[in-house]
Amino acid sequence: MRRMSIGLQMHTVRGELAKDFTGTLRRVAELGYEGIEFAGYGGLSAEELKDLLQELNLKAIGAHVSITKMKADLNKEIEYLRAIDAPYLICPHIAAEDRQTPEAWQSLFAYFAETGGQVKEQGLQFAYHNHAFEFEMKINDQFAFDAMATNEKQVPSGIMDAFVESVVTNTSPSISGEEGLKSLEVILAAFESQDSKKVVTLS
Structure with a gap:
C-alpha cells in the first residue's frame, strides 16, 4: 500500500502565523509535515511563497478562500x-x-x-470544508451536507474537504501558538510510532 503524506491545515496554528x-x-516543516493547506498567505506574493515552499520541501495542498x-x-x-x-480551492465557511x-x-x-465549474476549467478542484451546521437543516429531506455530497447537479462531485476539524477536540481547534505547535508535535510523534501505511490527516 502506498504511504500517504501528512499535511497540516494552517488555520490550526493561526495564532503563531499571525x-x-x-x-x-x-x-x-521541522516537525515533519509534508503538505500545507493555507488559510491566508501572510502577505507573500505567489512567487515568494512558492520559493519558500520549495526551500522547505513542503507541498501546497490548497487554500481556504472565503x-x-x-x-x-x-x-x-x-x-x-x-x-x-x-490543486484545491476550498470554501471554508458560510456565514449564518x-x-x-x-x-x-x-x-x-x-x-x-458555477464556481466549481470555473475552478475546474482552470485545472483546479473546488472543495468545501464542512462544520456542524450542515447537519442542522434539511433540503428536500437531505441534510445540507448530504445534498452537497450526493447531488452532482448542484455541486461538483468530490467537493468535500477531507480534513478533520480537529484531532485534539471535538469542536473547532482550541489550541494555537507555541502551545498548539507543541501539541501537534506530540501527536505527530505518536503517529510516527504507528504503522506508516496508515492514512493520517491532521487539522
Missing part, C-alpha cells in the same frame, strides 16, 4: 493557487445569515456549482 508567518512554516474573496475576484484566487502548484432557509442553501448550491 506573529511570524514564515517562521511558523519553517517550524511546521466566499467574499471568491465573489470579489475568483480568477485572482485561482491564479495564486496555480502559481504555488496547489446566508444559510437561514432551504432556499438560501439552494442558492449556495447553485453558486458552488
